[in-house]
Each structure stands twice: as structure tokens, then as C-alpha cells.
Amino acid sequence: MFSWVLDNPGDVVTEVCVMPEAASRLQSFAEQLLGAPLPMRIRAWDGSQAGPPGAPTLVVRNRRALRRLLWKPGELGLARAWVAGDLDIEGDFYAALDHLSGLVWNRGEDARSLAEALREPGVRAAVRGLVRMAGLPVPPAPPREEVARRRRGLHTKRTDKRAVSHHYDVGNDFYEVVLGPSMVYSCAYWETAEGGDTLEDAQRDKLELVCRKLALMPGRRLLDVGCGWGSLAIHAAREHGVHVVGVTLSQEQAAYARKRVAEEGLADRVEIRVQDYRDVTDAPFDAVSSVGMAEHVGSEQYLTYARDLYALLKPGGRLLNHQIARRPHADEDAYSLDGFIDAYVFPDGELAPLGTTVTQLERAGFEVRDVEPIREHYALTLRRWVANLEADWTRALDLTSPGRARVWRLYMAASALAFERNRLGVNQILAVRSLEAGGSGMPLRARTWN
Numbered sequence: 001m002f003s004w005v006l007d008n009p010g011d012v013v014t015e016v017c018v019m020p021e022a023a024s025r026l027q028s029f030a031e032q033l034l035g036a037p038l039p040m041r042i043r044a045w046d047g048s049q050a051g052p053p054g055a056p057t058l059v060v061r062n063r064r065a066l067r068r069l070l071w072k073p074g075e076l077g078l079a080r081a082w083v084a085g086d087l088d089i090e091g092d093f094y095a096a097l098d099h100l101s102g103l104v105w106n107r108g109e110d111a112r113s114l115a116e117a118l119r120e121p122g123v124r125a126a127v128r129g130l131v132r133m134a135g136l137p138v139p140p141a142p143p144r145e146e147v148a149r150r151r152r153g154l155h156t157k158r159t160d161k162r163a164v165s166h167h168y169d170v171g172n173d174f175y176e177v178v179l180g181p182s183m184v185y186s187c188a189y190w191e192t193a194e195g196g197d198t199l200e201d202a203q204r205d206k207l208e209l210v211c212r213k214l215a216l217m218p219g220r221r222l223l224d225v226g227c228g229w230g231s232l233a234i235h236a237a238r239e240h241g242v243h244v245v246g247v248t249l250s251q252e253q254a255a256y257a258r259k260r261v262a263e264e265g266l267a268d269r270v271e272i273r274v275q276d277y278r279d280v281t282d283a284p285f286d287a288v289s290s291v292g293m294a295e296h297v298g299s300e301q302y303l304t305y306a307r308d309l310y311a312l313l314k315p316g317g318r319l320l321n322h323q324i325a326r327r328p329h330a331d332e333d334a335y336s337l338d339g340f341i342d343a344y345v346f347p348d349g350e351l352a353p354l355g356t357t358v359t360q361l362e363r364a365g366f367e368v369r370d371v372e373p374i375r376e377h378y379a380l381t382l383r384r385w386v387a388n389l390e391a392d393w394t395r396a397l398d399l400t401s402p403g404r405a406r407v408w409r410l411y412m413a414a415s416a417l418a419f420e421r422n423r424l425g426v427n428q429i430l431a432v433r434s435l436e437a438g439g440s441g442m443p444l445r446a447r448t449w450n
């Protein structure tokens with residue numbers, strides 16, 4: 001099936017890039033490579049179209065898109081072409097992304113995925129030949145030791161600050177468009193699977209759930225690690241009467257959060273700092289919340305993170321760690337960092353399987369008391385963020401670059417699908433620093449929380 005590709009790489013370039021009716025040539029090239037019909041329509045730069053009528057359409061605006069795809073086949077190539085505006089999608093965005101991710105990664109028994117096809121040495125060599133002929137340099141794949149070295153160099157205080165700034169210091173106005181008035185950048189807590197409640201209600205319910213799990217009450221001290229725009233700190237101080245220290249690495253977030261705190265009249269109870277969690281020294285706290293922050297910590301630093309939070313708590317104090325989890329890989333050593341999310345969205349972000357996180361918390365001394373998996377909630381939340389962005393697209397383009405707006409739309413929609421398809425999870429882990437004699441201070445019936 002691949003002999004045509006292997007034997008005639010020059011003809012393939014000519015066929016696909018130079019001859020008329022590019023869409024049907026593209027379709028037949030992809031179908032030969034994958035060994036199955038394409039479920040999407042294609043519209044090419046010359047206006048030609050091919051594929052099942054009524055299906056979502058992949059618009060290939062120019063030949064450069066093909067070069068990008070062939071140069072880095074898979075997630076990163078697709079994303080590069082998408083960010084540059086060389087590729088577009090018409091029709092149902094989620095259905096199209098679902099088809100594309102299926103084509104690239106998981107086809108099932110009867111058809112191979114692009115990733116599988118490209119693992120065959122002959123096909124890989126032919127594709128690299130194509131890329132060379134298309135005039136693009138072919139970088140060597142980084143050796144395993146290089147991936148390991150890069151990992152070790154990550155997550156110093158300086159690199160974390162730079163990575164956080166890349167993601168969060170892009171304008172609070174842009175985040176207001178996406179997140180809406182609640183300004184919470186983590187999974188909400190919905191009443192129904194249909195997501196009938198508003199995003200603001202669902203976010204308020206999430207903040208309240210975190211406060212109840214932490215048994216917050218007047219006079220207690222809460223440390224909110226990765227406090228974002230201050231929403232949890234404000235809710236906890238206003239509704240539960242606690243004193244809160246919120247730390248973030250983002251200057252823009254801190255300025256925004258302080259303004260909100262002052263407007264709410266809570267300046268005597270909420271302190272927002274631009275500070276790394278590793279630099280917090282004013283222990284002890286009765287409770288620590290870390291919501292949507294631990295994804296930035298990285299595997300090399302995770303135990304340090306867990307130990308630091310443990311040390312900051314009083315005996316009997318609770319940690320609520322709300323964190324995205326990936327599925328374990330068959331070969332954990334081969335786990336590579338250079339995907340689309342790393343390149344464009346969260347530089348140096350790292351996801352761990354749930355079991356790894358629980359083990360690290362236990363190794364740091366915590367007793368893990370409860371794990372609540374809430375991945376369906378994240379899919380609902382992300383779909384709402386995508387809808388917010390699409391509804392205010394023109395303003396979003398004014399507030400940021402078109403490339404960034406396209407990246408955010410793609411990463412949020414693709415992440416919604418990943419949570420729906422169970423490729424990603426998100427969990428609220430409640431852990432306790434036990435009292436000296438071993439008591440947890442937890443109620444016998446855990447669901448009442450305090």
C-alpha cells in the first residue's frame with residue numbers, strides 16, 4: 001500500500017502540490033497512507049473539494065500547510081499550520097477535531113493512525129524525503145537523554161516565572177472574554193451533565209466546595225497557592241471569614257486581584273503576593289488550596305512542592321489539591337515534552353497520572369483522605385469558555401494576536417474532547433497533615449467535610 005509513497009516521493013510532491021484538483025489528490029494520498037476513507041471533506045488552495053458531503057471541512061489554504069504537517073506529523077504540525085492560519089475548519093469544530101485526533105492517534109483495528117503509519121521506518125524515511133523536496137529542513141529527533149536533560153533544567157524559580165508570564169500576562173481583558181465575570185481559570189462544578197446552570201453559578205459552587213472540604217471558618221488562615229485573579233481568596237474571606245494569603249507568579253493577575261479585593265472591602269483579610277510557593281515562609285496555615293496550579297510544578301519538583309505545602313500546614317491542617325491528570329503511558333521513560341500544548345500554551349507544563357500524584361503527596365507525609373474525579377465538569381467548563389471566545393471573537397482579536405486567539409480556541413476545544421473521551425482527568429485530592437498522635441481531625445462521615 002505504501003509502495004507508491006516509498007518508490008515515488010518526487011511524484012508525490014508533484015501530484016499533491018502542483019497538479020490541479022489538489023483536494024482529491026490530497027484525499028487519495030491521505031487514504032493510501034491511512035488505509036481507510038477520510039471522514040472529513042477537504043477544500044484546497046485551488047478551490048477544489050473532495051470528501052463526504054455535509055462532513056466538517058478541513059480547509060488547506062496553501063501548500064505551506066502540507067509542509068508543516070509533513071515536517072512535524074501529528075499534533076505539533078497540525079497546530080503550527082493552524083496557528084499560522086494555513087489550515088482552517090468549517091462546520092462542526094468539535095466533530096472536526098474529533099476526526100482529526102482519531103486520524104492522527106487512534107484509528108482502531110481496521111485502520112492505522114497517522115502516528116502508527118509514520119512509525120514504520122520506510123514511511124518515515126519517505127516522508128522525510130518529501131519534506132526535504134518541499135524545501136524544509138529536517139531536524140533530528142531529540143535523543144532520550146536530551147529529553148531527560150531538558151526535564152531536569154525545568155522548573156527553577158526563574159524558568160517557572162517566565163513560563164507563567166508567557167501564559168498569564170497576555171492581558172486581563174482577554175481572559176475576561178474567555179472566563180467571563182467569575183475570572184476562575186479551573187474546572188467549574190456543574191449541577192447537571194447538560195451544564196444547565198450558568199458558568200458563574202458553577203464556578204461559585206466549585207469555590208464553595210473547596211472551602212467546605214478545607215473546613216474554613218472565621219479566624220482560620222488559608223494559603224491559596226496559584227491564586228490567579230483572586231476569586232477563591234475573595235470567596236473564602238467573604239463567605240467563610242478566613243484570612244487569606246494568595247500567591248501567584250503573574251504581575252497582571254496580582255494587580256487585578258488586589259483591585260478586586262479592595263473593591264470588596266476585604267483588604268484587611270486578603271493579601272495577594274507575587275511570590276513563588278517555594279518562597280512562602282509565614283507558616284503555619286490551617287489550610288492550603290492549590291487549584292489548577294500543580295500542572296506547572298513538573299515531575300522533578302513535585303516532591304519538593306508536596307513537602308513545602310506539608311511544612312506550611314499546622315498539624316491537622318488540610319490541603320485541597322485540584323489537578324489535571326493524564327493517563328499513564330506504556331513506556332513512561334519515553335514521555336516527551338514537545339507537543340502543541342508545551343510549544344504554544346503552557347510552556348513547561350507537565351501532567352502526571354493520578355496515582356503518581358497521590359504517591360508523591362503520601363511520600364511528603366500527607367494522609368490522602370478523598371479523591372473526587374470531576375473530568376466531565378472540565379469538559380462542560382471548556383465548552384463554555386470556547387463559546388465565550390467565539391461569541392466575542394472580534395473583540396478577542398483586538399485584545400490579542402489572531403495567532404493567540406486561534407491557539408486558545410484550539411487548545412480549549414481539543415482539551416474539552418480529551419476530557420470527554422477520557423484521555424485526561426481532573427481530580428480534587430483532599431489530604432491531611434495528621435495530628436501528632438495520628439488523628440486526622442476529619443469527620444467520620446467524610447461527605448459532610450467539616
Ligand SMILES: C[S@@+](CC[C@H](N)C(=O)[O-])C[C@H]1O[C@@H](n2cnc3c(N)ncnc32)[C@H](O)[C@@H]1O
Nearest residue numbers: 184185186226228248249250276277291292293
Ligand atoms: C490555571 S491558574 C489557576 C488560578 C486559580 N487557582 C483559578 O482557579 O482560577 C494557575 C496559577 O498558578 C500560578 N503559579 C504557577 N506556578 C507558580 C509558582 N511556582 N508559585 C506560585 N504560583 C504559581 C499562576 O501564576 C496562576 O495564578
